[in-house]
Amino acid sequence: MRQERIVSMTLPSDTYQRIYAVVAQVPRGKVATYGQIARMADMPRHARLVGYALHALATVNRLPWHRVVNAQGMISERGDGGAAAQKQRRRLEREGVRFNARGVIPLKQYLWQPD
DNA sequence: CTAGTGACTGTTT
DNA sequence: AAAACAGCCACTA
Known part of the structure; x- marks a missing residue:
């Protein structure tokens, strides 16, 4: 018995x-930045909106939300003490994304670069 | 209606 | 190198 959960008690805009459609395209083992997602969704300079949209996601969803990181190649903090960030890092490492000693993902190697 | 906020980012100090 | 600033705009109260 599976059920879809509604986002924020309202229909998604x-x-x-x-x-979400762009985030769904990020391939396994790669990451995309908030600004990149915004540009690809035809909304340049709306990086913050991407973060806001991901924040609004229901706890259960099929989106690879963990593949979205900031322009520095780091996982953005959520203000929850780091629990969500740790979960995100674990998911990325499980699919082969390596972090350096400073907790940074080398974007030269892992940034999603679609043709 | 206004004001505050935020999983951001590029530029300027 | 690090911090501050200035844009950006959907959403909430």
Whole structure:
């Protein structure tokens, strides 16, 4: 018995849907930045909105939300003491993404670069 | 309606 | 190198 959960008790806006559609395309073992997702969703300079949209995601979803990191190649903090960030890092490492000693993902190697 | 906030980012101090 | 600033705009109260 599986059930879909509604986001924020409301229907997702078109804006969020566009963002989610791009996030869904990020391949396993690669990462994308918030700004990159915004550009690909045809919303340049709306990086913050991408973060907001991901924050609004239901706890259960099929999106590879963990593949979205900031422009520095680091996992953005959530203000929850680091629990979510740790979970995100574990998910990335499980699919082969390596972090350096400073907790940074070398974007030269892992940034998603679609043709 | 206004004001505050935020999983951001590029530029300027 | 690090911090501050300035844009950006959906969402909430």
